[in-house]
Amino acid sequence: MAEIKVKNLHKEFGVGDDRVVALENVNLDIEGHVFVSIVGPSGCGKSTLLNILSGIETASSGTVDITQDSHDANPGYVFQAARLLPWRSVMENLMFVQKERDDEARARCQRYLDMVQLGDKGDKFPGELSGGMQQRVGIARAFSIEPDVLFMDEPFSHLDAITARSLRRELHEMWKQTKKTVLFVTHDVGEAVELSNRILVFAKGGKLEDDITVDLPFPRDPSDDAVAVAKAQVLRKFEELDLLAT
Amino acid sequence: MRRAHARRTATTIREVSDIVVTTDERPEGRQRSAEEERLLAQRRRDTRNKWLWRIAGYVVVLLIWEYGFQAIMELIAGRSLNDALLPGPIRILQTIPDIWEDGEMLSNFGATLTRIGIGFGVSFIAGALIGLFTQNKWLDSFFRDLVVVSLTSPGLVWALTGLIIWGFKPLGWIFAIFMTTFALVSVNISEGVRALPKDLLDMAKAFGVSSIDRQRHIVIPHLAPYIFTAVRFGFSIAWKVTVLTEVFSSNKGIGFQMRVTSQVFQLDEFFTWVLSFFVFALFLEKVVLQRAEDRYFRWRQEVAT
Amino acid sequence: MTAAAMDSRPRVPFYRRPVAARILMPIAVIVVWYLVYWTLGSRIFEPPHRVFEFMWNELTLETRLRNGKGPSNLYQMFGLTVVRLFAGFAIAMVVGTVIGLAMGLSKSVNAFFHDWVMAVLAMPALVWALFLGLVFGPQGNQAPIYACILAGIPFVIINVREGVRNTPKELFDMARAFGVPQNKITRNVLLPSLMPFLFAAVRYAFSVGWKGLVIAEVFASDSGMGWAIKFWYDAHQTRGVIGYALFFVAFALALEKLLFEPLAEKAFKWRPRVGDVGVVEEQFLLDQTVEGALEVEQFTGGESDG
Numbered sequence: 001m002a003e004i005k006v007k008n009l010h011k012e013f014g015v016g017d018d019r020v021v022a023l024e025n026v027n028l029d030i031e032g033h034v035f036v037s038i039v040g041p042s043g044c045g046k047s048t049l050l051n052i053l054s055g056i057e058t059a060s061s062g063t064v065d066i067t068q069d070s071h072d073a074n075p076g077y078v079f080q081a082a083r084l085l086p087w088r089s090v091m092e093n094l095m096f097v098q099k100e101r102d103d104e105a106r107a108r109c110q111r112y113l114d115m116v117q118l119g120d121k122g123d124k125f126p127g128e129l130s131g132g133m134q135q136r137v138g139i140a141r142a143f144s145i146e147p148d149v150l151f152m153d154e155p156f157s158h159l160d161a162i163t164a165r166s167l168r169r170e171l172h173e174m175w176k177q178t179k180k181t182v183l184f185v186t187h188d189v190g191e192a193v194e195l196s197n198r199i200l201v202f203a204k205g206g207k208l209e210d211d212i213t214v215d216l217p218f219p220r221d222p223s224d225d226a227v228a229v230a231k232a233q234v235l236r237k238f239e240e241l242d243l244l245a246t
Numbered sequence: 247m248r249r250a251h252a253r254r255t256a257t258t259i260r261e262v263s264d265i266v267v268t269t270d271e272r273p274e275g276r277q278r279s280a281e282e283e284r285l286l287a288q289r290r291r292d293t294r295n296k297w298l299w300r301i302a303g304y305v306v307v308l309l310i311w312e313y314g315f316q317a318i319m320e321l322i323a324g325r326s327l328n329d330a331l332l333p334g335p336i337r338i339l340q341t342i343p344d345i346w347e348d349g350e351m352l353s354n355f356g357a358t359l360t361r362i363g364i365g366f367g368v369s370f371i372a373g374a375l376i377g378l379f380t381q382n383k384w385l386d387s388f389f390r391d392l393v394v395v396s397l398t399s400p401g402l403v404w405a406l407t408g409l410i411i412w413g414f415k416p417l418g419w420i421f422a423i424f425m426t427t428f429a430l431v432s433v434n435i436s437e438g439v440r441a442l443p444k445d446l447l448d449m450a451k452a453f454g455v456s457s458i459d460r461q462r463h464i465v466i467p468h469l470a471p472y473i474f475t476a477v478r479f480g481f482s483i484a485w486k487v488t489v490l491t492e493v494f495s496s497n498k499g500i501g502f503q504m505r506v507t508s509q510v511f512q513l514d515e516f517f518t519w520v521l522s523f524f525v526f527a528l529f530l531e532k533v534v535l536q537r538a539e540d541r542y543f544r545w546r547q548e549v550a551t
Numbered sequence: 552m553t554a555a556a557m558d559s560r561p562r563v564p565f566y567r568r569p570v571a572a573r574i575l576m577p578i579a580v581i582v583v584w585y586l587v588y589w590t591l592g593s594r595i596f597e598p599p600h601r602v603f604e605f606m607w608n609e610l611t612l613e614t615r616l617r618n619g620k621g622p623s624n625l626y627q628m629f630g631l632t633v634v635r636l637f638a639g640f641a642i643a644m645v646v647g648t649v650i651g652l653a654m655g656l657s658k659s660v661n662a663f664f665h666d667w668v669m670a671v672l673a674m675p676a677l678v679w680a681l682f683l684g685l686v687f688g689p690q691g692n693q694a695p696i697y698a699c700i701l702a703g704i705p706f707v708i709i710n711v712r713e714g715v716r717n718t719p720k721e722l723f724d725m726a727r728a729f730g731v732p733q734n735k736i737t738r739n740v741l742l743p744s745l746m747p748f749l750f751a752a753v754r755y756a757f758s759v760g761w762k763g764l765v766i767a768e769v770f771a772s773d774s775g776m777g778w779a780i781k782f783w784y785d786a787h788q789t790r791g792v793i794g795y796a797l798f799f800v801a802f803a804l805a806l807e808k809l810l811f812e813p814l815a816e817k818a819f820k821w822r823p824r825v826g827d828v829g830v831v832e833e834q835f836l837l838d839q840t841v842e843g844a845l846e847v848e849q850f851t852g853g854e855s856d857g
Contacts, residue, residue, distance in 0.1 A: 012279065014282075014285070015278075015282045015285050016282070019279075019282060051724075054728040056724045056727055060279075060281045074729055074730035075728070077725070079721070079725060083724075085722060085743070086821055087744075087821040088821075096726075096731065096739055097726075097731055127821060141729075151728075292658065295658065295659055296658060296662045297662070299658075299660070299662035299663045300662040300663065300665070300666070302663055303662065303664060306663075307667055319686055323686055323693070331686055383569055384568075384572045385572065386569070386572075387569035387570070387572035387573045388575060388576050390573065390576075391577070394804070395804070398758065398800070398804060398806075399799055399800045399803050400761070400762040400765050401762070402765055402766055402769065402780070403780070403795070403796035403799050404796075406780060406781075406784050406792050406796065407792060407793055407796050409784075410595060410596070410784060410789050410793075411587065411591070411596050411789070485675070486676070486677070489675055489677055490766070494784075504677065504681060508681040508682070508684075513682070513685065516682070524670065524673065527673060
């Protein structure tokens with residue numbers, strides 16, 4: 001089981017008129033097998049939070065503490081654009097992030113490629129795949145290191161609605177089977193309600209405004225009444241916080 | 247369960263008390279945060295560093311040129327060299343007033359510039375026309391090999407060919423300039439025309455904008471960067487090939503002066519001619535072209551930043 | 552249905568096909584050549600058939616040049632030039648890559664060298680040729696090789712520097728997020744992303760270095776292809792000048808078709824073959840990356856030609 005603790009996290013960019021506060025005094029505590037969505041208007045520091053948690057960016061101040069079962073484990077990350085190495089084959093892309101280049105790792109990568117239904121595409125270059133397939137490779141890559149914690153930054157926002165929907169279902173299945181802690185950034189409230197146990201609402205200026213628990217059984221069908229009601233509730237929260245205007 | 251701090255925490259975290267987070271929202275009255283102070287200091291340091299290193303570059307190169315040139319060149323050449331062959335920057339600077347007073351500077355400059363102007367003018371018009379022609383598939387195939395040959399072969403062959411056919415008559419050097427630069431112009435113009443924003447033109451038509459206004463507000467602004475690139479590249483090649491033709495047969499011009507001065511081992515004057523053309527090219531680039539571009543491309547964000 | 556009916560495309564007469572236009576261009580050149588020959592009535596200028604005859608004689612070793620050391624032929628001159636070209640090219644690549652890497656990685660190093668690299672770039676090869684000829688004399692290979700290096704090196708430096716500056720930040724971030732070790736990142740991200748820029752550097756260093764080399768051979772050497780064309784020019788033999796000019800063009804085209812195009816094919820097989828973007832990028836002298844790079848410089852860029 002993993003635990004993520006964030007204390008007094010502050011991040012800003014630029015000087016003077018260009019100054020942007022991306023995160024302001026954020027405190028978080030996430031534990032165990034949960035799916036946490038982070039929603040909010042664009043420019044509210046959602047992606048910045050993931051980047052700091054994963055070590056891509058450094059914070060201006062505050063502490064981040066990620067506890068995992070094995071001490072050398074690395075969180076997985078699924079990016080908005082797949083970020084595959086265009087000059088390496090799909091299989092090589094997965095092997096790139098493995099700690100060991102042994103047969104075991106190779107078998108594991110193959111297993112996760114099978115899971116995203118790309119088992120026969122291992123020899124292809126990313127440029128030969130469609131956008132949806134590339135994103136699936138990105139998901140397989142994140143799972144293939146078998147992390148306790150998984151960060152996802154609007155992974156489906158570049159895809160068409162139908163592809164996104166089937167990938168959401170696949171993702172949910174994988175999360176259920178592998179019992180990971182997932183932090184999922186999205187601007188789509190419906191997506192957040194469909195997938196998560198917990199929704200964190202950020203406002204412009206990087207303030208954590210609300211922490212909503214969604215207590216509905218899985219699998220959730222977006223056309224289901226209970227899910228629609230929950231979505232309406234979250235959107236009402238948005239209205240209360242005056243987030244819709246932006 | 248093992249508990250471990252993620253390795254990054256150690257490096258990225260500072261005491262919270264370092265930071266002054268002010269709640270004052272007014273931009274003028276707001277006190278700068280610690281992060282802003284750090285960023286500003288970093289920027290100041292970067293600018294200072296950049297200039298220090300740049301000046302260091304000039305100082306080091308000029309010092310070596312002035313005092314170590316002879317030793318280095320003798321080491322490479324493996325024999326002792328007359329120091330008339332290796333003038334330092336100070337001696338080159340001293341010869342500038344001499345040439346200026348002779349009145350040589352202006353007349354030679356004028357001769358070369360006239361040739362470049364005429365030659366490149368002709369090439370530009372012809373190249374632009376060919377660029378327009380190549381929108382047609384048949385004409386594109388017709389000109390394709392000529393364009394490739396022009397882009398790949400050395401200017402020297404056109405300079406010599408032009409000279410041997412026409413001698414140092416205008417047609418000789420116009421031919422040389424044309425053969426080295428027209429392809430560059432035609433490729434750029436052709437690319438520009440091919441990339442014309444059809445959607446914007448359709449939009450303008452839908453709003454009933456007149457043809458003249460469509461040219462003025464859409465076609466010309468769109469083509470401008472392609473034309474600037476063509477002029478910039480074309481000019482730099484034109485000047486090199488012009489100087490080359492002047493070396494072979496002329497009695498005026500920068501190329502002629504380079505030949506004469508190097509034949510009589512006056513390399514200080516030789517480098518003065520090179521230097522003076524550099525200054526001119528720099529002026530043309532930084533003042534004329536850059537200004538025109540800045541004015542024309544204000545709408546482009548990457549130019550502004 | 553008959554075979555004729557199945558061919559739904561209207562029949563295009565041969566002369567209207569692009570292929571015909573391509574064949575027509577050399578014919579037009581030869582026709583114009585004859586016209587110029589007749590209208591000029593020059594004693595020096597010669598018609599195409601004489602030039603082709605000369606070229607044939609050169610290829611079959613009928614004619615011999617004399618360069619003080621005894622007679623020599625096209626193949627010897629050509630061989631000398633190619634050896635010099637590879638020597639100069641190799642040195643320019645090694646030194647240029649080192650400087651370019653340093654300039655791309657460090658702002659200080661960039662500030663130190665930048666203006667001087669631009670000055671060397673804008674210098675006509677003629678200046679190097681005249682100067683090096685005086686310093687090294689016409690014997691030996693030194694002057695041509697140095698001219699080749701000086702002409703080619705700024706292009707290598709600028710391309711490598713731009714390559715380092717344009718490394719894909721998002722891929723480095725990805726690798727860092729997954730905790731991939733540095734040497735693995737260097738091998739799998741940095742080097743492959745530099746490849747297109749290195750390739751452009753190779754191409755430019757070769758083509759521009761060659762042009763500089765030939766000019767140096769004209770003014771500062773007693774052997775090589777450049778010297779040969781100068782020999783015929785001084786002898787007022789049009790057939791020699793134009794014949795050698797055509798050899799030059801043939802060499803340039805062969806270099807492009809036989810060396811660079813297959814090389815590009817091999818090096819960039821991961822690039823999708825959709826659209827013509829890749830094609831434009833790999834055309835001789837029209838490389839987008841390099842033109843972009845030079846545009847950034849905003850100095851008298853272009854080729855070190857003439």
